[in-house]
């Protein structure tokens with residue numbers, strides 16, 4: 001395991017810098033989390049699967065808002081033209097025919113009432129704190145750090161390729177239709193992360209800026225990890241469901 005806190009102290013060339021960023025993903029991305037392993041092994045109960053979808057909706061719904069923050073702070077029109085595609089992917093043309101709507105379809109396809117998902121009140125406190133931290137990070141840190149924090153998308157095609165076939169094979173109530181969210185994601189994520197990676201390689205031109213990007217990516221991995229930790233704590237063997245949070249047995 002590497003400690004990434006001083007990885008750029010002597011300055012890195014672009015190849016070395018990219019290698020460190022990829023190493024962060026190899027060591028810290030949420031495909032290493034036990035909750036993800038349980039999912040791909042077919043070991044989640046339907047209630048746990050519902051809890052995952054309900055909580056993950058909060059993440060999906062904050063993504064276009066954090067991208068709007070990034071957009072507002074970018075001075076280069078060409079950057080904005082590229083970055084706004086992310087908002088269009090999630091919101092669609094009318095707000096409800098993009099990624100957020102497809103995530104809602106996933107959650108309702110698992111048996112959750114749409115209003116419980118959209119309302120976000122049944123999500124875990126830790127989920128709401130984690131997605132709030134992501135939004136405020138992208139609002140308050142430098143544009144370079146905000147772009148750096150999106151680089152987990154470099155690794156999302158890997159976790160999607162692990163998750164989707166396993167969900168289809170191991171859970172009889174999961175269908176291709178329910179998982180429509182994931183279909184365009186690997187291609188969109190590759191387009192987005194290629195752009196974001198090229199941006200940080202070009203703009204992190206001294207050791208301090210390189211380190212700020214590495215730290216931003218570690219922070220983002222921590223956000224995703226914390227969300228799965230919270231699910232495991234609440235809905236795993238410990239069963240510590242916080243007051244007011246989704247309770248699977250009440251939903252059948």
Ligand SMILES: O=C(O)c1cc(C(=O)O)c2c(n1)C(=O)C(=O)c1cc(C(=O)O)[nH]c1-2
Nearest residue numbers: 063149150151152153155156159160185224
């Ligand atoms: O399925 C996943 O595990 C996963 C991970 C991530 C990620 O790594 O942040 C994103 C997504 N999915 C995703 O669907 C998505 O739209 C997305 C946007 C972003 C971002 O930070 O801008 N990450 C992710």
